[in-house]
Amino acid sequence: CAGVVVSLADKRWYLRQWHAHATLEINLVLRGSGQVLLENRRYPLLPGHLVWLWPGQRHVPAGWSADMLLWIVEWGPEFLPRLRRARRRAAPPPADPAAPFCRRLAAPALRRLDGLLSAVAAQPRPDAFNRGLDFALLALWDEFQAAEPLAACAAFHPKLEAALALLAQPDRDWTQAELARRVQISPFYLSELFRRQTGLALPDYRNRLRLQEFFRRCHARPEIRLLQHALDSGFGSYAQFYRVFTAALGQSPRDWLRQAAPGARTGSGHEKTARASRPGGATGARRST
Incomplete structure (x- = not known):
């Protein structure tokens, strides 16, 4: 898989278009504010908020503050069946879910997950990195299930x-x-x-x-x-x-x-990143402005 730790000072990175992907993604907010718009609802992003974005779910970030700091972790398509097998029917099917998937973590849970993802991202060996992401998937899901639902995630009119x-x-x-x-x-x-x-x-x-x-x-x-x-x-x-x-x-x-460097006049979906490639299908990223 590919593991990424990214620090970005250029606000172009959040001016992305509506998009969807085959990967399973989470956003875990450590600092700052903003939102993620879906086609049928809005997810507010504040410290402690954990958002799940499912394969095929169209979304776009909006109004992210200059001090935004969050974890973005992605898992390849094969990870969602693993989650469903491990947690039975607690996870939604591989389609755009009707229910909201944004909750507020308690401070101890946020610290635990921040530490866990920091440790996973620091792993130099592919096998340890892959096992870490596999473990992180279940840990994030379990903490999410125990977290407080947000009333501000109601469906759009x-x-x-x-x-x-x-x-x-x-x-x-x-x-x-x-x-x-x-x-x-x-x-x-x-x-x-x-x-x-x-x-x-x-x-x-x-x-x-x-x-x-x-x-x-x-x-x-x-x-x-x-x-x-x-x-x-x-x-x-x-x-x-x-x-x-x-x-x-x-x-x-x-x-x-x-x-802008030659050939780097980019915007939506063309961020400058430092990337370390590894075989497999998951991506871990920590991003800040």
């Missing part, structure tokens, strides 16, 4: 789910009025519902999608000027793009461009 699906269409740039009309609610109620359930204002979410599209275009066609990429990504002007970019990354587009 069906109207909000419909609006998110429309916003995900890459070839349409819906106005708020058009979006509200399509899902058959008022623009005011759509705005309030969006903020209440996702934790984001609708304009902020739309700008996030535009910024993701900018990074995608910039990575695919680095020879094109930033202004053209910004306009093609849906920003109405360079001033709007500059404001959104600087707020999200903490630096101007020109500063970012100067700092």
Whole structure:
């Protein structure tokens, strides 16, 4: 398997697009705040929160603070059947589960798991690393089962789910009025519902999608000027793009461009990482900004 310990100061790494993968993943928050959006609910991320993301479950990180520090651990597809065999029917089937899987650990449990994952990540030998991840899977699951459920993980309103699906269409740039009309609610109620359930204002979410599209275009066609990429990504002007970019990354587009190495003008899903490859199918990572 591949074991990774990553320290990141570049905020591009959390500007990822909606994505899903074949691996089983957990997020264990040590410091900072943010959230993970699913298609049908929101998981708040605060110290002590443990989130399970199942194979095929589409999700996107959102609003992660600059001091975020968390463990991200992934296991290959073969690990979920092992978990289900070991814990019988306590674990969900290998599909997108309907129930929420975000809970708050007590402080002693958080310290135990932080120490365990630190020890696993430090293992230099593949066999010890693999055994450690196998053990960590069961330990994380058992601590999760004993942890406190979070009321803030309720499912999204069906109207909000419909609006998110429309916003995900890459070839349409819906106005708020058009979006509200399509899902058959008022623009005011759509705005309030969006903020209440996702934790984001609708304009902020739309700008996030535009910024993701900018990074995608910039990575695919680095020879094109930033202004053209910004306009093609849906920003109405360079001033709007500059404001959104600087707020999200903490630096101007020109500063970012100067700092990016040749071929490294990346965004969603193209983080710089230090990676040590090992045979197998699990990944362990500790990430911070």
